[in-house]
Amino acid sequence: MRLYNPISQQTESFVPQGDVVTLYTCGITPYDTTHLGHAFTYNVSDILIRYLEYRGYTVRYVQNVTDIDDDILRKSREAGEDWIALGNRWTRHFLEDLRALNIRPPDVYPRATEVMDDIIAAVEKLLDVGVAYVQNGSVYYHTDCWGSFGELSHLSKDEMLATANEHGNNPDDPNKRDPLDFVLWQAQAPGEPAWDSPWGPGRPGWHIECSSMSNKFLGDTIDFHIGGGDLLFPHHECEIAQIEPITGKKPFVRFWLHAAMVRHQGEKMSKSLGNMVWARQLLETYDPDVLRLYIATHHYQTEWSYDAGKMDWAERIVKRLTEVVTASSGNGGPLDASGFEAEFVSAMDDNLNSPAAIGILDDLGVRTLIAAQAGKDITAAQCLIRALSTVFGLRLDAEQPEPRVMAGWTEHLKKFA
Numbered sequence: 115m116r117l118y119n120p121i122s123q124q125t126e127s128f129v130p131q132g133d134v135v136t137l138y139t140c141g142i143t144p145y146d147t148t149h150l151g152h153a154f155t156y157n158v159s160d161i162l163i164r165y166l167e168y169r170g171y172t173v174r175y176v177q178n179v180t181d182i183d184d185d186i187l188r189k190s191r192e193a194g195e196d197w198i199a200l201g202n203r204w205t206r207h208f209l210e211d212l213r214a215l216n217i218r219p220p221d222v223y224p225r226a227t228e229v230m231d232d233i234i235a236a237v238e239k240l241l242d243v244g245v246a247y248v249q250n251g252s253v254y255y256h257t258d259c260w261g262s263f264g265e266l267s268h269l270s271k272d273e274m275l276a277t278a279n280e281h282g283n284n285p286d287d288p289n290k291r292d293p294l295d296f297v298l299w300q301a302q303a304p305g306e307p308a309w310d311s312p313w314g315p316g317r318p319g320w321h322i323e324c325s326s327m328s329n330k331f332l333g334d335t336i337d338f339h340i341g342g343g344d345l346l347f348p349h350h351e352c353e354i355a356q357i358e359p360i361t362g363k364k365p366f367v368r369f370w371l372h373a374a375m376v377r378h379q380g381e382k383m384s385k386s387l388g389n390m391v392w393a394r395q396l397l398e399t400y401d402p403d404v405l406r407l408y409i410a411t412h413h414y415q416t417e418w419s420y421d422a423g424k425m426d427w428a429e430r431i432v433k434r435l436t437e438v439v440t441a442s443s444g445n446g447g448p449l450d451a452s453g454f455e456a457e458f459v460s461a462m463d464d465n466l467n468s469p470a471a472i473g474i475l476d477d478l479g480v481r482t483l484i485a486a487q488a489g490k491d492i493t494a495a496q497c498l499i500r501a502l503s504t505v506f507g508l509r510l511d512a513e514q515p516e517p518r519v520m521a522g523w524t525e526h527l528k529k530f531a
Contacts, residue, residue, distance in 0.1 A: 116128065118371075119369055120346070123268070125465055130337065131337060135337045136173075136176075137162070137173055137175045138327075138331075140340070142179060144200070144202075145189045145201075147208040148212070152393070153405070154374075154376050155341065159177070161505060162340070162371065164504060168501070168504070175218070175220045175222075176223075176328065178327045180324075181201045183320055197307065202531070211393050213523035215406060219526060224330075226318065232327075234311050236325070236329070237253050237298045240298060251314040254289065255298050255352070258291075266347070275293055278347070283296065296321060299318060300318070302314070320349065321356060325356045328353070329357060334366070335361075338368070340372075342372065342373050372414075374413075374417045377418070377419040378390070378391050400425060402515075406506055407431060407506060410472055413466075431472075435476075435503060435510060438495075438496065438499060439496050439510050441483070443493045444489035444491060447490055447491065451481070454475075462505070
């Protein structure tokens, strides 16, 4: 399998570093979920995991929930709702949506607030190696101390600063040595929740949460890190800068996958524009398989816009595949479908080319349906269609999501009751 590496900006071969492939996906900050952009990102993760499993790999998967964050506190104030209750409510909503979509649950689903000791320890290490500083109860990362800062995003310092400012950076913070420096530990503000630390009461910065959870549950170097394209900078760039100085400059992530932005009505989906498309609303009209297949017809690196007409097209494919796998097999000569599997694997090995792979799966479905109508033995082809459909999380004729999906998400939901 060859995948695009944004650091080298080239497509490179993936060779696992051990018996278990490790994968981390940045989770939601739980409010206003699950929109189609969310569904796309977690569908990309699921397809990669399922394809790796199809190829025989064991995958250890971690996804987090950012349950303490500037946005959570702002939303709780706006709604007049306790920040914990707000986060739990929207996390339940999100997990129920992923369960309905038959998305494989992570092996570990930590809250940021569950790993506070690990976060504080990571900040202490960054201070020890000299890339961070304390000022008035807050701790900041000094970006000038990390010469590799910017190697993931390939942005100039001016571009990085402009992008960081769009994502909540305060360049005028008087505690900073440089406007691009970012907070690792934020001193408590009046009325905000706080945890004890060596620098006084406060709470972690956003970036240190993810890198700490990834490191705690997956180790110093992980195979895959996935997130939306809007996280490439500053979030993922900052994650690298927080991990590599304290692990002897070991590569933090071998392959980054960034899901492209999803648009609607010619614009990026946003609440302010009123053009959000919600997964739960689509599931009121369409079968989960239809939404899964529709999303997968878009390559993870390519921006796309929601198109209701293509949803109807995806529905026709799902109906045909379901008809094929439930058709009666004849007694004639068997249909040779082996070439389709090789083509499917070749497509998926080519930078996870799910649109091409779906085309091959659909061709196989059409060929098998014709063979069934001609009285041929289609048993092997039916088995192959089921196996390839599993890569995209399709249930076909199954009434419920997979047992592991039901059990895994149901267990994770207990934390957010």
